[in-house]
Amino acid sequence: MHSCGAQTGCMGNPPRGSGLIEVEVAYALPDRQRLVVVQVPPGTRVREVLARSGLTEMFPEIDSARCPVGVFGKEVDDAFTPAAGDRVEVYRPLRMNPRQARRARAASSTNGG
Secondary structure: OOOOOOOOOOOOOOOOOOOOEEEEEEEEOOOOEEEEEEEEOOOOOHHHHHHHHOHHHHOOOOOOOOOOEEEOOEEEOOOOOOOOOOEEEEOOOOOOOHHHHHHHHHHHHHOOO
8 A cells, every 4th residue: 555644745646547647747936836736648748748737827927838847857858758756847947047147146255245
């Protein structure tokens, strides 16, 4: 018997014989985040999983056609098909290139900031 604790965040199983798999879809902002469980047929591409999650209605700033997406921290392309139990992550665009951000912080600290 499979048991889940409140902190594990595991998913329920789709009804037997339904032919569906469960995939999590995650999106986070600095002040809030959302994790949605979606049941899809095996072989569903990652953009379709995102569309079925409803996150684009909850967060209209998501450009579902072009936003970067990944699975467990690794960016994937549009042809990727998540497996049962995968977590699709919707990434926000960077405000500033990390290298530029480090240079800006270093410049402000050397200028007495």
